[in-house]
Amino acid sequence: VLLSIRTTISMVFRKLPGVSASGMGLRLSQKFVFLLFLSGLVTLCFGALFFLPDSVRLKRIFLSKTESQPVTVGSDNDLRDHLKKGAKDMEHLRGITSAKGETSTKLKSLSRKPSITNEAKADEKVVGGEALEDLTMSRSKTESSSKDEKVTSSSNQRANTDTSFDYNKFKKCLLKPPLGIEHGKSSHPQTLHRRDKVKEMMKFAWDNYKSFAWGKNELRPLTKNGHIGNMFGGLRGASIVDSLDTLYIMGLIDEYNDAKEWVETSLDLNSNGEASLFEVNIRYVGGLLSAYYLTGEEMFKRKVLELGEKLLPAFNTPTGIPRGVINLGSGTSWSWGWASAGSSILAEFGTLHLEFVHLSELSNNPIYTEKVMNIRRLLNKIEKPHGLYPNFLSPVSGNWVQHHVSIGGLGDSFYEYLIKSYLMSDKTDEEAKNMYYSALEAIEANLVQKSPGGLTYMAEWRGGILDHKMGHLACFSGGMVGIGADDGAPEKRQHFLDLAAEITHTCHESYTTKLGPEAFRFDGGAEATATRLSDRYYILRPEVIESYMYMWRLTHDPKYREWGWEAVEALEQHCRVEAGFSGIRDVYAQTVSHDNMQQSFFLSETLKYLYLLFSDDDLLPLEDWVFNTEAHPLPVIQNNTTTLAGPLFLGLC
Incomplete structure (x- = not known):
């Protein structure tokens, strides 16, 4: 990765007038362009590393084993479909439509401990800090x-x-x-x-x-x-x-x-x-x-x-x-x-x-x-x-x-x-x-x-x-x-x-x-x-x-x-x-x-x-x-x- 970055930088600055391949002798404006380009490239590389769907194994290299890092799973539409299906399957849950919210009056009979209702979810949006989102919220x-x-x-x-x-x-x-x-x-x-x-x-x-x-x-x-x-x-x-x-x-x-x-x-x-x-x-x-x-x-x-x-x-x-x-x-x-x-x-x-x-x-x-x-x-x-x-x-x-x-x-x-x-x-x-x-x-x-x-x-x-x-x-x-x-x-x-x-x-x-x-x-x-x-x-x-x-x-x-x-x-x-x-x-x-x-x-x-x-x-x-x-x-x-x-x-x- 470092070698690739170095090669790319060298190629870019060869095209800037008056700049040697080594990057020496840069004027102030050129240094600013150089830093801006470098920061963007680093952000792009590490952003891809952490957020591309197939990057889980690579992430394990960089993340501490003692920490659990949340990742977003699927698109909002995929998640919405998944949760709607899950709600139907949880008709006997103690009270988490998922624990042991409810999407409709019909699903009120789903719940057992712990219990959550639409009414409770609506109340939480008004009182107590961060709001409970609806069932389409991305799960962590x-x-x-x-x-x-x-x-x-x-x-x-x-x-x-x-x-x-x-x-x-x-x-x-x-x-x-x-x-x-x-x-x-x-x-x-x-x-x-x-x-x-x-x-x-x-x-x-x-x-x-x-x-x-x-x-x-x-x-x-x-x-x-x-x-x-x-x-x-x-x-x-x-x-x-x-x-x-x-x-x-x-x-x-x-x-x-x-x-x-x-x-x-x-x-x-x-x-x-x-x-x-x-x-x-x-x-x-x-x-x-x-x-x-x-x-x-x-x-x-x-x-x-x-x-x-x-x-x-x-x-x-x-x-x-x-x-x-x-x-x-x-x-x-x-x-x-x-x-x-x-x-x-x-x-x-x-x-x-x-x-x-x-x-x-x-x-x-x-x-x-x-x-x-x-x-x-x-x-x-x-x-x-x-x-x-x-x-x-x-x-x-x-x-x-x-x-x-x-x-x-x-x-x-x-x-x-x-x-x-x-x-x-x-x-x-x-x-x-x-x-x-x-x-x-x-x-x-x-x-x-x-x-x-x-x-x-x-x-x-x-x-x-x-x-x-x-x-x-x-x-x-x-x-x-x-x-x-x-x-x-x-x-x-x-x-x-x-x-x-x-x-x-x-x-x-x-x-x-x-x-x-x-x-x-x-x-x-x-x-x-x-x-x-x-x-x-x-x-x-x-x-x-x-x-x-x-x-x-x-x-x-x-x-x-x-x-x-x-x-x-x-x-x-x-x-x-x-x-x-x-x-x-x-x-x-x-x-x-x-x-x-x-x-x-x-x-x-x-x-x-x-x-x-x-x-x-x-x-x-x-x-x-x-x-x-x-x-x-x-x-x-x-x-x-x-x-x-x-x-x-x-x-x-």
Whole structure:
């Protein structure tokens, strides 16, 4: 390149009058022309090097391996077509149309955690700094690691997968048998009848999935076929992996064995597609971990450790904050196209801790725990507005991108994992505890509101402006505040229990037809009501029932079981169809319109929480088990050890 530049310069200046080939004796004006030409040539060369489509390999020569450089992928038209196709494929996403925005009212039924709506996107263009662009925004892709890095990571991982984890020793560490003395069977006839009904619903949902969608990610019960989508990057069988522990807990052993055989013979982890880090972690990693801990089947451990290794390249960013999307085959990661300024989402990178600590447990490799502890360190270091955690963070700079705070979609499970990390550590992870209670104090001061009718709710915060709306996803917080009540200041225990009960009551009030809308408001005279047509759908979500289950275990107030039974009856009346269960488009409509999707989390969470609600407390006792955000039970780590930097590696007793 230098030789070419030198030759070109020599040829150019031979043509200038009075200038020698050596360039000596230049007048001032000629020197200016010379410098102008040289700078243009250098800019052209290096511009081509960095921006031509085929220059990725050359760029690796010049870029630091520790940095992830965004590149623009394709034209705007190509990207628009790609994202429109992606939106159609993500009809069951927890809430990122992509995490686990929405392009139309029809696609509102797509979302699950974290959730984003057109309304939210419009609001963000007004409040909180850089605007969320529409779905045609160029997504920020990154070559997340070089070949050398991936080889090193793989070598380190394989060197530690020959573990000495003793499953029999682990079982002896449990304070109580996982399935109770009689599998949690209640002695009360009515409660037992209700539990049996939930079990029948699970078998009905499973049998139809097996008949019409076996191996696909989810069942479309109206058209009696399967749905794949692209949320899991080519992974299949999401409903199977999500259902493993539910089937086992309910004693549906034949069905569990079918699921286990499929995982062993057909779950192909060598996929090459665009996967949500969040969704793969909570559903596949969480599902395989819980299946292993409940059954001791070594196959589940092998599978989950192989999958865990494939997620590590997402963390190869300047800050160690993972990007939201990863190609499980190549290790390339990037941010969601709709996420402002290529940011990562709080509820996504904040919902890894439980699973990753257990990956370290099983692999004897601390790298997983180190990754999530690094996230902790960064969040502790940066300034938080009014003590609150905004939903968007740059994985490059480590700074907040917008000041939108929500306990519902985009933020929810981050807070859940703080208190659950503390509980899972056998109450020794003081850092998680302090972060949780500091966050809860800020939430109470800024977000918790009381409606004119006396209902307690959690509003959303947009740079200091309150939006008096609460999402269905935020209804998990009743249970979250409840399970943390015993571990704050002793004098505040009753206060936290009261707050948990009030939030759960508000969410029950939103269930006007015994099923609740996606979001409900407390402004313009509304009280826990979806005033907008686009908020009226219900996609078999579990969050309200989740809070019922926790509040029952904490208080044994019979109203929670009664409320749970109301939900069972409503699911049977409105959501049960000929070949499974389907979400509905409008919870207030007299004539039911179904969305033709049996979500995998309906099997993993909604029916599991209902089954636990009607079981005795010794079925998966909370002293021994913590549920991840997909309701997969993970064991409490007894007698863990810590270092000065925190719990970098924890040993199960």
